[in-house]
Amino acid sequence: MKCLFLIAIIQLLLQCTGKPLSGDDSYQKISEDVKREIAGYSDIAKAIINLAVYGNAKNRSYERLALFADTVGPRLSGSKNLDVAIEYMFSALQEEGLENVHLEPVKVPHWERGEEFALMLAPRSHSISILGLGSSVPTPPEGITAEVLVVSSFDELYKRAEEAKGKIVVYNQPYTSYGETVQYRAQGAVEAAKAGAVASLIRSITSFSINSPHTGWQYYQSNVPKIPTACISIEDAEMMARISSQGTKIIVKLKMGAKTYPDAYSFNTVAEIVGSKYPDQVVLVSGHLDSWDVGQGAMDDGGGAFISWEALSLIKDLGLCPKRTLRLVLWTGEEQGGVGAEQYYQLHKGNISNFDIVMESDEGTFMPTGLGFTGSDKARGIMKEIMQLLQPINVTNIYESGGGTDIDYWVKDGVPGASLRDDLSKYFWFHHSQGDTMTVQDPSQMNLCAAVWTVVSYVIADMEEMLPR
Incomplete structure (x- = not known):
């Protein structure tokens, strides 16, 4: 009896902390009919x-992306390159014969960095x-041109706030x-x-x-003065931290020609395979077409956009x-906080x-490695069964949190959400930098990602019942 009482207490504590007792206990059991339906795929x-x-589609998403990234390049919100990218994708989707290919207008921020440089003048000349x-x-x-104050955290900045006046604050946060x-x-x-x-640097x-x-x-x-700000490399941040720790004064000259223009007109790019039985019901696959203005935007988010296209192909x-x-x-304006996706949500949330x-x-x-998923316990159980169909490539895991910048508007309103999970060990090495190029991409890995994305989206779209909310 004492053992049963202890087990009950442990279960209650684990439920309170949101940690399942085991992988299987976090899923609500689904009916044998649904299991058989999924197994039938x-x-x-x-x-x-x-x-x-x-097969014949091997490396196709990679080759398509390479042609796109190499010829179009980076695609900052509001830029001519983004306009070219949208026109490119609109034509490509039409040429493939996908249905309802169209552009949905949105307004996006338009900021340009202009010429910029930073030069350390003291204790020596060094280009930052x-x-x-x-x-x-x-x-x-x-x-x-100002003296530098190096801090390792916001807390240190607050403690040394008097020293920051008139200076360039350099953050060397771990x-x-x-x-x-x-x-x-x-x-x-x-x-x-x-x-x-x-x-601030x-x-x-x-x-x-x-x-x-x-x-x-x-x-x-709105109530705080706007000051110029840029990111610097780890090497330069650590160097200035070391110099500062010796009590040596650092002087930096910073010049930035950034400009902010009125919001620009842009588009979300849409294509479909229309449903045969429930055409008004939608399974949405997506990635964002815009990128930063450095590198090629091949990884963030060319890969995600092109495996989503590949799913339909x-x-x-x-x-x-x-x-x-x-x-x-294919969303636009994601890098500025999902502004294109928010406008899409406002336009379509009635359905x-x-x-x-x-x-x-x-x-x-x-x-x-699998999918992140947000949804009801019963829906999670169904997703777990669907992922078993990917055993031939050993990608069967379901993780927590299936949202993302562009789909969170829907997920917060109760629509089930899924995001691709993969090996992120080097992702942030290249993220938002000149290193985000096709060299980062691997065709065989993109093939696997496309297979996961296609199997999951197709099965959900073809099952007799929608995922339970």
Whole structure:
């Protein structure tokens, strides 16, 4: 009896902390009929895998992406390159014969970095590698020349706020994880300005560097002075921290020609395979077409966009016609906070009950390990069964948190969400930097990612019932 009581207490504590007792206990049991229905897709799943990984479509998503990335290049929100990219994809999707290929208008931020440089004048002359952060204001035309204050955290900045007045604050924060450390990029300028700084330089949000700064969006506050801000390499941040720790004064000249223009007109790009039985019900697969203005945007998020296109291509190649509509959306304005996706959500949320699942690939297309999923326990159980169809390529895991910048609007309203999970060990080495090029991509890994994306989206679109909310 005491043992039963202890077991009950342990179960209650684990439920309170959100930790399942075992992998199977976190899933609500699904009916034998549903299990049999999903198992019935085994041959189709194998056909998709064989076509994507070994057959005529092998390396196709990689080759398509290489042609696109090499000829179009980076695609910053509001830029002519993004316009070219959207036109390119619109034509390509039409030429393939996909259905309802169209563009949905949105307005996106339009910021350009202009010419920029940073030079350490004392204690020696040294050119500092920088990338201005999105939405940064420019320096005056003559630049800013000021002493540097190096801090390792916001807490240190607050304690030394009096020292920050009139200086350039350099953040040399340690990298823990992207989710935790990115706050310095997003808020570093605001916190430095509150202390009276004239500019901020932020150690890039990455664990590894070859003197390579990483850019990204940052956010001003309306009641705080706007100061110029940029990211610098790990090497330069650590060097200035070492010099400062010896009590040696550092002087830096910073010059940035950034400009912010009125919001620009752009588009989300859409294509479909229309459902044969429930055409109004939608399974959405997606990635974002915009990128930063450095590198090629091949990894972030060319890979995710092109395996989402590949999912429709593979299904079309096999002559499959799912019961529900499979919709490809290539988002724009993701790097500025998902502005294109938010406008899509506002336009379509009236039909939210018809959205079966929203899927987004925006964390690389390296060796896949499974899917992140957000939804009801019963839906999670169904997803677990679907993932078993991917045993031939050993990608069967279901993880927590299936959201993403572009689909979170739907997920927060109760629509099931899924995101591709893959090997992220080197993702942030290249993220938002000049290193985000086709050299990062691997065709065999993209084949596997495409197979996962296609099997899951097709089966959900073809099952008789929608995923339970």
